[in-house]
Amino acid sequence: xxxxxxxxxxxxxxxxxxxxxxxxxxxxxxxxxxxxxxxxxxxxxxxxxxxxxxxxxxxxxxxxxxxxxxxxxxxxxxxxxxxxxxxxxxxxxxxxxxxxxxxxxxxxxxxxxxxxxxxxxxxxxxxxxxxxxxxxxxxxxxxxxxxxxxxxxxxxxxxxxxxxxxxxxxxxxxxxxxxxxxxxxx
Numbered sequence: 001x002x003x004x005x006x007x008x009x010x011x012x013x014x015x016x017x018x019x020x021x022x023x024x025x026x027x028x029x030x031x032x033x034x035x036x037x038x039x040x041x042x043x044x045x046x047x048x049x050x051x052x053x054x055x056x057x058x059x060x061x062x063x064x065x066x067x068x069x070x071x072x073x074x075x076x077x078x079x080x081x082x083x084x085x086x087x088x089x090x091x092x093x094x095x096x097x098x099x100x101x102x103x104x105x106x107x108x109x110x111x112x113x114x115x116x117x118x119x120x121x122x123x124x125x126x127x128x129x130x131x132x133x134x135x136x137x138x139x140x141x142x143x144x145x146x147x148x149x150x151x152x153x154x155x156x157x158x159x160x161x162x163x164x165x166x167x168x169x170x171x172x173x174x175x176x177x178x179x180x181x182x183x184x185x186x
Contacts, residue, residue: 007036011036021037045060103116145165148164
């Protein structure tokens, strides 16, 4: 049985792989738990602290149920689609996609990347499940394969989004002290 973390305890909670972080009772975004756990916003699939050019902490959120943009977890591999999911904007108009580009640029150019965390939709309301800590790329893929701009057509309009591949690291618990050290780094 998976661990359940009550909404009232989120501020000081550790991140436990597979644990459900309960949403609040209000029928609005004030009940969203990720923003209570971490210093990121309460909307969008790609949330971060710092700037899009130099994110310090990144949260990827997915429902794992979007047929048009099928994020997928296969063993320790995550295939994740960026934030530009409908026509009308260029691929880098959205800060989340700028952050994805920065993550992979810094990984390949400097060998560094921020703390990246994956959450998925839980079974009820605003509940979220922590899926793990991520590293950019995946064994056997090169820099031409792990962050790719893909095309899609909707309503007769073509537009681009990112398809990114990450490795889910074998970290079972990320304690609050480690999270706080990332929040206060700089």
